Amino acid sequence: MAKIKKVIYLASALLLASLLAAHLYYLFLPLGNNDSKVEIIIPRGATVAAIADSLKNHKIITSTTALRLWMKLKGTERKIQAGKITCNVGEGVFRASKNLLNAKPIEVVFTINEGLTIEQTAERIAQVMEIDTAQFNKLCYDTAFIKELGLSVFSLEGYLFPDTYRFPKDATIKEIIRKMVQHFDNVYSSLQADTSVISRYNRHQIVTIASIVEKEATVAWERARIAGVFHNRLKLGYPLGADPTVRYALRKFNGPLKVSELNSSSPYNTRKYTGLPPGPICSPGKASLQAAMTPADTKDLYFVAKWDGSGEHDFSRTNEEHTRKKLLIRRQNEIRKKGPR
Known part of the structure; x- marks a missing residue:
């Protein structure tokens, strides 16, 4: 009788052990060979519980508790990074937990x-x-x-x-x-500056000059020359006369400016007021910053866009010369608009 009981106990223990092993396998290990892949997005600040729920909903794991317990035992629950992981359906807790530590940033x-x-x-x-x-x-x-x-x-x-x-x-x-x-x-x-420029202007003022150069210069090689014109006008106390500053004040970036708009009382109106506007009018790039810091050595005081649509400018040293060029360009534009006869 005692031997029979011992056999029954042993059989029961083996059955329990088998059931436990099967249950643990079900909870932690892959469920067959499933090649179906699922992409999981891990948001920043997501909790392990929320991630585990997502993995279970996508049938990657069978138990959220098992994943949380395993990662806690491994000390990896706080090492999960936001990003994207790719998992196989049914891959289980062990593989999924490894994937979570190698999320690719989106x-x-x-x-x-x-x-x-x-x-x-x-x-x-x-x-x-x-x-x-x-x-x-x-x-x-x-x-x-x-x-x-x-x-x-x-x-x-x-x-x-x-x-x-x-x-x-x-x-x-x-x-x-x-x-x-x-x-x-x-x-x-990283930029090199002319000592005469940095002795006269602080960084904010240089960035302001650069921003106006950025809006005026269409052709790269003209940036330093345009910057030279602005530096010359500032030294002489002339208004910069830059329409982009008026456009910035009015937030009117397209279309012609009216006379009333050009007479705006905004401190950004460099047609009306001398000196620099209160601050930059846009984000200048590296080339315009460099131009503002190392302007061309020129005696030019004026420039006007050429009539040919190239984006280039005609530069002048005197107002008389500048006026003549403006009139010529205006005539050329009128001829161009009329077209061939």
Whole structure:
């Protein structure tokens, strides 16, 4: 009788052990050879519980508790990174937990062109990322946040450096702005400056000059010469006479400017007031910053766009010469509009 009981106990123990092993296998190990793949997105700040639920819903694991327990035992629950993983259906806790530690970041790539304003930059980023443009704009005028970035200016106009950027899909607006400003700092500090320029103007003023050059220069080789004209006019106390500053004040970036608009009382109106406007009118690129820091050595005081549509300018040293060229260009434009007879 005792032997029979012993056999029964042993059989029961083996059955329990087999059931337990089967259960553990079901909870932790792959369920067959399933080649179906599933892409899982792990948001920033997602909890292990939320991730486990997602894996179970996609039939990658059979138990959320098993995954949470295993990762806790391994000490890896806090090492999960936001990003994207690819799993096989039914691959089990062990493989899934390894995949979670190798998430690939989801990157968004966008390009900010030279010459954009804060608002235009926000709109460009919003085309590829889910950002609140109003919040972006607000932060760019938030003096407390600007101070955190190490700047003593009233806005970030001119400091969101134009370039191609890569960001995680869930990057915050502050992270985006901070990276763009840091990039500006790095580029600006890498440039060589004429000692006479940096002795006369501070960084904010140089960026302001560069931003006007950016909007005026269409042809690359003219940047330094246009910058030279502006430096000359500033030294002589002449108004810069740059229409892009008026357009910035009015937020009118297309179409002809009316006489009443050119007489705007905005401090950005460099047709009306001498000296520099309060700040930059756009984000200048590296070439325009360099031009503002090392302007061409020229005696030119004026320039006007050529009539041929090339984007180039005619430069003059005197107002009389400038007036003659304007009249000639106006006649050429009128002939061009009439077309061949």
